[in-house]
Amino acid sequence: MKSSYELAMERLAKSDPSAGKPLTPEQKGRLAEIDRVYQGKLAEREIFLKKQLDDAFVAQKADEIGKIQQQLVNEKARLAEEREEEKERVRSGR
Numbered sequence: 241m242k243s244s245y246e247l248a249m250e251r252l253a254k255s256d257p258s259a260g261k262p263l264t265p266e267q268k269g270r271l272a273e274i275d276r277v278y279q280g281k282l283a284e285r286e287i288f289l290k291k292q293l294d295d296a297f298v299a300q301k302a303d304e305i306g307k308i309q310q311q312l313v314n315e316k317a318r319l320a321e322e323r324e325e326e327k328e329r330v331r332s333g334r
């Protein structure tokens with residue numbers, strides 16, 4: 241007998257046949273490159289915003305601290321979304 245996981249995976253494969261298609265070496269390389277680029281972008285934004293955050297702490301500006309922390313969260317989410325969109329384009333062959 242098959243487990244419910246195996247049955248679900250079979251149904252998923254039937255609903256989207258391209259999902260199980262293996263990636264080419266070029267696609268794998270491009271996906272790795274996308275990860276490296278976005279890790280760099282994220283590190284750059286974190287360094288910039290953490291410097292601002294440190295300055296706001298020193299100046300004891302509580303309202304700015306909250307804004308900068310929220311901006312950092314938003315930047316991380318935006319970059320993660322951009323990275324996934326770009327990776328999906330590579331996976332789909334576009």
